[in-house]
Each structure stands twice: as C-alpha cells, then as structure tokens.
Amino acid sequence: MIQNTKCECGHQNRVGTVLCEACGKPLYDSDQSTEPLEMRYDGVARRSQKSNPNFIDRIWNFFSSVKVAVYLIIITLVGAMFGTIFEQESNFVYFDPSTFYKQKYGTIGDIYYKLGLSHTYESWWFVTLLVMIGASLVICSLDRVLPLYKALSRQKIRKHRQFLIRQRVVYEGPVENLTGDWISSAVTSLKKKGYRVKHDEDALLAEKQRFSRWGPYIIHIGLIIFLLAILFRGLPGLNVDKHYWFPEGEITKIPDSNLYLKNEGFTVEYYPEEELPEKFRESGRVVPKLFETKAVLYQCTADCDDPSKDPLLEEVKRHDIRVNDPLNYNGFKVYQFDFDLTPKLRSVTPSLVRADTGESYGKFKLSMTNSEETYQVGPYTLELSNKYMDFDLNEEGKPVSKSNDPNAPAFLFVIKGPDLPEAGVQYIYFPKQIDKERFQQDAINERLGGLDSGLALDVLGMEDVDFIASSSYLNIRVDRAMPFVWIGLGIVMLGLVLGFYWHHRRIWLRLDGQTLILGAHTAKNWFGLRREVARFLQDMGVDVDEKHLENRGNQV
Amino acid sequence: MGKARRPVQIVILLFIIVLGGYAIGSTVFGDHEGRPTQGSTSPDFKLLGMDGSVHSLKEYRGKSVVINFWATWCTYCVSEMPALQAQWEKWRDQDVVILGINTGEDRLTVDRFVKQVGVDFPILLDSENEAVQKYGIVPMPTTFFVNKKGNIVSIHEGELDLTMLDEQIEKLIEP
Numbered sequence: 001m002i003q004n005t006k007c008e009c010g011h012q013n014r015v016g017t018v019l020c021e022a023c024g025k026p027l028y029d030s031d032q033s034t035e036p037l038e039m040r041y042d043g044v045a046r047r048s049q050k051s052n053p054n055f056i057d058r059i060w061n062f063f064s065s066v067k068v069a070v071y072l073i074i075i076t077l078v079g080a081m082f083g084t085i086f087e088q089e090s091n092f093v094y095f096d097p098s099t100f101y102k103q104k105y106g107t108i109g110d111i112y113y114k115l116g117l118s119h120t121y122e123s124w125w126f127v128t129l130l131v132m133i134g135a136s137l138v139i140c141s142l143d144r145v146l147p148l149y150k151a152l153s154r155q156k157i158r159k160h161r162q163f164l165i166r167q168r169v170v171y172e173g174p175v176e177n178l179t180g181d182w183i184s185s186a187v188t189s190l191k192k193k194g195y196r197v198k199h200d201e202d203a204l205l206a207e208k209q210r211f212s213r214w215g216p217y218i219i220h221i222g223l224i225i226f227l228l229a230i231l232f233r234g235l236p237g238l239n240v241d242k243h244y245w246f247p248e249g250e251i252t253k254i255p256d257s258n259l260y261l262k263n264e265g266f267t268v269e270y271y272p273e274e275e276l277p278e279k280f281r282e283s284g285r286v287v288p289k290l291f292e293t294k295a296v297l298y299q300c301t302a303d304c305d306d307p308s309k310d311p312l313l314e315e316v317k318r319h320d321i322r323v324n325d326p327l328n329y330n331g332f333k334v335y336q337f338d339f340d341l342t343p344k345l346r347s348v349t350p351s352l353v354r355a356d357t358g359e360s361y362g363k364f365k366l367s368m369t370n371s372e373e374t375y376q377v378g379p380y381t382l383e384l385s386n387k388y389m390d391f392d393l394n395e396e397g398k399p400v401s402k403s404n405d406p407n408a409p410a411f412l413f414v415i416k417g418p419d420l421p422e423a424g425v426q427y428i429y430f431p432k433q434i435d436k437e438r439f440q441q442d443a444i445n446e447r448l449g450g451l452d453s454g455l456a457l458d459v460l461g462m463e464d465v466d467f468i469a470s471s472s473y474l475n476i477r478v479d480r481a482m483p484f485v486w487i488g489l490g491i492v493m494l495g496l497v498l499g500f501y502w503h504h505r506r507i508w509l510r511l512d513g514q515t516l517i518l519g520a521h522t523a524k525n526w527f528g529l530r531r532e533v534a535r536f537l538q539d540m541g542v543d544v545d546e547k548h549l550e551n552r553g554n555q556v
Numbered sequence: 557m558g559k560a561r562r563p564v565q566i567v568i569l570l571f572i573i574v575l576g577g578y579a580i581g582s583t584v585f586g587d588h589e590g591r592p593t594q595g596s597t598s599p600d601f602k603l604l605g606m607d608g609s610v611h612s613l614k615e616y617r618g619k620s621v622v623i624n625f626w627a628t629w630c631t632y633c634v635s636e637m638p639a640l641q642a643q644w645e646k647w648r649d650q651d652v653v654i655l656g657i658n659t660g661e662d663r664l665t666v667d668r669f670v671k672q673v674g675v676d677f678p679i680l681l682d683s684e685n686e687a688v689q690k691y692g693i694v695p696m697p698t699t700f701f702v703n704k705k706g707n708i709v710s711i712h713e714g715e716l717d718l719t720m721l722d723e724q725i726e727k728l729i730e731p
Contacts, residue, residue, distance in 0.1 A: 047561070056565060056566065059569065123583070124580055124584045127579055127583045131572070131575075134572070134575075135576065228575070231579040234582050234583070253684045255684070255685075306610060307603055308604050308609065373664060384664065389629070390629065400628075401628055402629055404627060404629055404659075404660055404661055
C-alpha cells in the first residue's frame with residue numbers, strides 16, 4: 001500500500017513523517033484535536049522508516065530502535081551483575097581457577113566457574129552485548145540526528161494554524177492597533193531576549209540555544225569513543241599488566257620492552273607494637289608501615305636485540321616506588337606489589353691461604369652467576385672447573401645442583417702453581433659455613449687430593465660476602481587506552497552540560513488578519529518559556545496572564 | 557533523502573561487523589596467558605648460542621625443529637639428554653634440528669654440563685628467560701615440536717624417551 005504522505009500545503013513528506021516537514025500540520029490527527037503535539041525530532045521521519053524494508057534495512061531498524069537499546073542496556077547491566085557474585089579471575093596473579101572456586105565456594109563456585117562467570121567481563125557474550133550497544137548508539141544517533149539537523153536548518157517561518165495552536169504554550173487572540181510595523185517591533189523585542197528571529201510580512205520564527213539539541217548526540221559520540229577504547233584495550237601494546245621479581249642491586253630486563261629496572265634498595269618498615277590496635281597485638285600480627293623500592297628505570301639505546309652484547313643503557317627515570325605511588329614513565333607504570341626478604345648470595349671474596357700457617361696469598365671475587373673461568377691469586381692460578389648453585393649428591397653419589405638458586409653453592413677448582421703437580425690439584429669450595437659442615441668439604445677435598453697442597457679458600461670476614469638482601473615484586477602496568485576513556489567521558493560530560501543548562505526555545509507567530517496566533521516550544525522549563533512569552537506579549541501591548549498561555553489539550 | 561544513503565548504511569554496518577568481530581574474536585580466541593598451544597605459530601626468539609653466535613628460531617624456517625627447554629638441575633631434563641642426542645644424530649640429515657634452550661643458567665655451568673654429557677646439538681642460553689616467558693614454560697622439561705612452516709605440531713611436558721621422540725619426529729617430517 002502506498003501511503004499518501006502529501007500535505008495539503010503541497011509538500012511531499014517521507015514515510016513516517018508525523019508533522020508536515022514544511023508547514024508543521026499534523027498529518028494523522030483529526031483537525032478538531034487541540035492536544036499538545038508530540039514534537040520529538042520535530043515530527044520528521046527517522047531515516048530507517050521505510051515502506052518496504054529489505055534485509056539490511058531490517059538490521060538497521062533493529063539497532064535504530066530506542067526500545068532495543070534500552071533492552072540491550074538492561075541485559076548488559078544484569079550480565080554485569082553476575083560478574084560481581086564471586087571474585088573475578090583477573091584479581092589474582094597466581095592461582096588455578098579450576099580448583100579455586102570449588103574449594104572456596106563449593107558446588108556453586110564450581111558451577112560459577114564452569115559457566116564462565118569467573119571472567120564475565122572478558123566473556124564472548126558480554127563483549128557481544130557491548131558491541132551491540134555500540135552499534136545501537138551509532139545507528140540510533142545517525143538515524144535521528146541527520147533528519148533532525150535537516151528539519152531544524154530548513155524550518156519554514158510560516159506554520160500551519162493547527163501546528164501553532166497545538167503547542168503547549170499558545171496564544172490566540174485579536175491584536176489592537178495592528179500596524180504595518182507590528183512584526184518588526186516584535187522582532188526587536190524578541191532579539192532583546194536573545195532570540196534569533198526570521199520573519200516575513202505576517203509571520204515570525206524566533207529561536208534560541210538550538211545547539212543544546214545536539215547534546216544527546218555529543219553524549220553518544222563520547223560513549224562510542226569510550227566503548228571503542230575499552231573494547232580495543234586488548235590490542236598488542238595497549239595494555240600490559242605483569243608482575244616480575246627485581247633482586248636488589250641488579251639491573252633486570254623488563255620483558256617485551258626495551259626498558260631495564262634497577263632495584264637500588266628495598267626497605268620495609270613495620271608498625272611498632274605500641275602503634276597497633278590491641279587485637280593485632282594479641283594475635284601477634286605484624287603490619288607493614290612502608291614498603292619502598294628505590295628504582296631506576298633505564299632505556300636501552302644500543303645493542304638491545306643482540307644477546308651476544310651487553311645492552312647500552314641510559315637512565316630515564318628515578319623514583320622511590322611505594323604502595324600507590326608508582327614510578328611513571330610516559331604511561332609506563334611500576335607499582336609495588338610484594339617482596340621477599342630471603343637473602344641470596346651474590347658473590348664472595350675468598351682468600352687463598354696456607355692452611356697450616358694462615359698465610360694469605362690474596363683475594364679474588366667469585367660471583368655466583370657468570371663466574372670467571374680462571375683466577376690469579378698470588379703465584380697460583382685457580383681454574384673453575386665446575387660449579388653447583390644448590391649442591392647435592394645424587395643416588396649415584398655424583399655432585400648435582402638441585403636448582404639454579406644459590407642455596408648451597410659449591411665451586412670446584414683446579415689449583416695450579418709452585419710446588420703443585422703440573423695437572424694441578426682439585427679443590428672444592430663451599431662459601432657457606434653451614435654447607436662446609438653438611439657436605440664435609442674437608443672429606444671431599446681429601447678424596448680429591450686438594451688437602452695435599454696445604455692450600456685452602458676461606459672468607460676472612462663478613463665484608464667479603466655480598467648478599468642480595470631482598471627482592472621486590474613489582475607490577476608493570478601500561479594502559480594506553482585510558483586517555484581515550486577520559487576523552488570519551490569528557491565528551492559525554494560536555495554533552496550532558498549542553499543538555500542540562502541550555503534548552504532550545506522556539507516561538508512561532510502569525511497574523512491572520514487582526515488575529516495573532518502564537519505557539520512556543522521547548523524541551524525543558526516550560527514555566528520559563530511561558531513567562532518569556534507573556535513578557536513579550538506585554539511588550540507588544542497584549543496583556544495576558546501567563547497561566548492562560550498553557551494548552552492542556554481537550555481536558556480543560 | 558539522498559542517493560548516498562544505502563552505501564553509507566552498508567559502510568557503517570560493515571564497520572560495526574569488522575570492529576565488533578575483532579573485539580569479540582580477540583576475547584574468544586585471544587590466549588590470555590599468551591601461551592602458544594598446539595597448532596599455533598611458534599614465537600620467535602633471539603638467543604645466544606653456546607657457539608658464541610646469536611640464533612633465532614626464524615633461521616630454522618624450512619626445517620623441522622624440536623625445541624627442548626632444560627636446565628642442569630632438572631633431573632628429567634638430564635636423563636632425556638642422551639635420547640635427544642641420539643635422535644639428533646639420527647635425523648640431522650633430514651632437516652631436523654634439535655634446539656636445547658637452557659633456562660637461565662650461566663655459560664660455565666652449561667658448558668661443563670654439555671661437555672660432561674657429550675651433546676652436540678645447538679644449545680642456546682635463555683639468560684633473561686625471554687623464551688621461557690614467550691613459551692609459557694611451567695614444568696621442565698617441556699618440548700615443542702615445530703614443523704617446517706613454523707607451526708607447533710605437539711607439545712610434550714615431562715621426560716621423553718627414545719621411542720617417543722622417534723615417533724614424534726617421524727610425524728613432524730611427514731609432508
């Protein structure tokens with residue numbers, strides 16, 4: 001069926017038009033009605049309103065519906081609530097979700113995990129809902145803003161009588177002393193009130209603050225930027241949230257970056273007992289007062305990608321990292337997360353001594369990692385033939401290392417020098433006193449023949465021992481999407497302000513002989529508009545009580 | 557309204573499908589830990605070899621690669637070394653490379669171990685745990701079987717014996 005959408009003024013309207021695009025005459029209501037008109041989108045058809053939609057139109061129409069948008073938002077809100085029942089997986093650094101939820105919450109927890117609700121906000125359906133809301137935002141806005149823009153920029157001055165008397169603020173009555181310049185003095189009066197006025201001989205259109213009509217669409221643009229930012233946070237490099245250990249005194253590479261971080265010292269301070277509440281004191285709890293990592297961030301400037309060379313580093317930032325006070329280098333943030341106060345041996349500086357007399361030939365520095373292969377001490381040469389970081393003997397009685405941590409380091413040397421056999425003598429050295437006794441260094445050396453030389457390695461004082469006192473566990477975070485989130489929200493705020501503090505006001509007026517017909521429209525603050533119209537009429541010599549301007553339709 | 561309406565509509569819908577599809581796809585298929593799985597491409601790495609030169613996985617494209625993560629202190633890694641060596645000798649002529657990636661030990665330790673056990677396939681030093689993190693290694697040994705195209709055909713966690721290794725390599729070189 002082809003609808004007749006031609007108005008009596010001769011304008012051909014599009015399907016779905018409610019008020020004639022030209023003269024504003026209501027196209028569907030009976031001529032007798034005086035009820036206030038529905039002025040949404042100025043009565044123009046939305047883009048999607050078509051007489052016979054095809055497949056693409058149907059998709060478009062689905063997303064262009066505000067009703068659908070509201071349902072989508074409600075479903076998303078309900079979905080988001082599921083994610084708040086139990087803690088989400090993303091809260092944890094190390095844990096096994098497949099057992100955690102069952103252990104902590106029982107069967108319900110297990111069901112929760114198996115339904116995938118333990119990562120609600122990263123689930124396909126939640127992201128799909130967000131994408132659908134995004135689509136709805138874009139399509140709803142386009143579907144309305146373009147026709148509205150056209151309607152508002154092509155407004156006709158002279159409107160149909162019915163359009164005027166069916167506004168909510170209406171005046172219809174005779175005008176005395178109607179002279180030729182009545183319209184032009186009306187223009188002056190309205191201009192004084194801040195209106196922009198267009199007029200012809202006997203009709204007038206005054207409007208102000210039209211820009212506030214764009215408020216909702218600006219909000220939508222902001223929301224779209226916001227949504228895009230959170231949906232594409234996952235793009236490589238935009239978001240990093242990792243945790244790494246940084247041993248004190250070491251420069252450690254931060255993986256997947258060209259940055260290195262040196263932990264120059266970690267301190268933890270605990271609350272003294274008298275500062276703690278009684279409950280804590282009774283239970284013997286210790287509460288840290290301060291954790292601090294003195295951190296230096298370096299950037300690699302050369303030889304970064306070549307593992308055969310040492311990278312060239314340049315200091316870029318220095319900061320004492322405390323809880324909630326991260327190091328921030330252009331959005332690359334390092335937060336304090338945890339610490340480990342177990343000391344680890346970094347290096348020892350033993351002396352080569354004659355076992356019987358205690359005569360020393362000198363010292364050499366022996367580091368646990370990347371140890372040198374040979375050491376020259378006095379007249380003697382020490383060749384490191386093997387080393388074990390965590391010494392133990394396996395079932396076959398062979399020396400092995402249990403781990404790569406220097407828990408029980410042992411160094412096997414071949415000592416060469418004066419009065420020693422040409423092939424040298426083997427000598428095993430345990431830097432830690434406890435290991436010396438546990439593994440019986442002397443007994444091993446006796447078997448190796450190391451004792452025959454009469455030489456021994458020994459640390460003479462604590463100054464010859466270097467420990468990594470602690471390790472700091474730091475959280476590396478990069479969130480490059482955040483600025484876009486803020487920009488999006490800023491635009492939303494701008495849109496809200498536009499809509500809240502300014503309202504589009506319009507006054508139409510026409511003279512039919514001696515009769516003045518006036519209609520006025522706004523979206524908010526009708527009282528203000530009514531008062532403004534009443535004052536205007538007063539200026540023009542029409543005395544009317546502002547309450548009488550209100551049109552309540554047929555019920556009065 | 558203008559004639560441009562339909563194309564504009566299609567372009568906007570396409571945009572939504574592409575962007576939305578990407579967003580949904582990356583949450584569904586995006587591996588959160590970044591751990592390569594069976595069938596995925598093997599992440600590249602650049603490590604210093606015991607021969608003193610830098611090796612990357614890329615240079616072995618076109619060959620079947622067995623990547624073995626090991627350490628001298630890991631008992632099972634040590635006991636599977638002879639099997640790896642035997643298979644290296646057996647298959648090296650058929651474009652099969654065995655790469656032993658040592659996880660975080662220093663040169664001296666690795667050097668002494670390699671000499672003691674007598675392995676001569678390429679051994680690389682992962683001193684910064686770069687490859688360990690890229691491959692998400694948890695238990696050791698872990699072995700990745702990578703085909704000529706660079707795709708991971710299978711992953712084995714734990715000790716490998718001679719026959720298992722043989723079967724896996726045979727599968728790997730199948731065209």
